[in-house]
Amino acid sequence: MGLMGAWGLLVLSGLLDVAWAVSVKQADGYSKVGWSVLSLILLGLFIYALGRALQMLPLSTAYAVWTGIGAVGSVVAGILFFGEAVDAARLAWIAVTLAGMIGLKLTSR
Numbered sequence: 001m002g003l004m005g006a007w008g009l010l011v012l013s014g015l016l017d018v019a020w021a022v023s024v025k026q027a028d029g030y031s032k033v034g035w036s037v038l039s040l041i042l043l044g045l046f047i048y049a050l051g052r053a054l055q056m057l058p059l060s061t062a063y064a065v066w067t068g069i070g071a072v073g074s075v076v077a078g079i080l081f082f083g084e085a086v087d088a089a090r091l092a093w094i095a096v097t098l099a100g101m102i103g104l105k106l107t108s109r
Contacts, residue, residue: 006056007105009049014069016046021074022081061108068101 001009020042027035054062072094078084 001052001056003056006053010053010057010062010066011069013046013049013053014066015073016042016049017066017070018073018077020046021070022077025082058108061104064104065101068097072097 020039023035023039023042026032027039030036030039050062050066053066075084075090075094079086
């Protein structure tokens with residue numbers, strides 16, 4: 001796997017993490033079997049993809065970018081799927097998080 005493949009796996013892992021968070025929310029305390037099973041599958045997939053990406057990428061940058069994808073993605077999912085608040089402050093902090101992720105990616109070796 002090359003460096004671009006590793007970054008692709010990292011992004012995929014971050015998106016799977018967001019899907020996992022949504023499925024955990026939908027599982028309602030793991031009381032809904034279908035959503036619960038899906039959440040466990042997504043958990044395994046995002047951990048696998050993250051582990052593979054970390055074979056090539058520096059831990060400090062990769063983990064920060066991965067958590068940023070999860071954080072921003074979870075805010076967006078909350079807004080889109082669960083009617084969570086959208087306001088200027090939340091959007092500004094999303095922008096700050098994205099800027100930090102881009103900065104870390106651009107300065108990683």
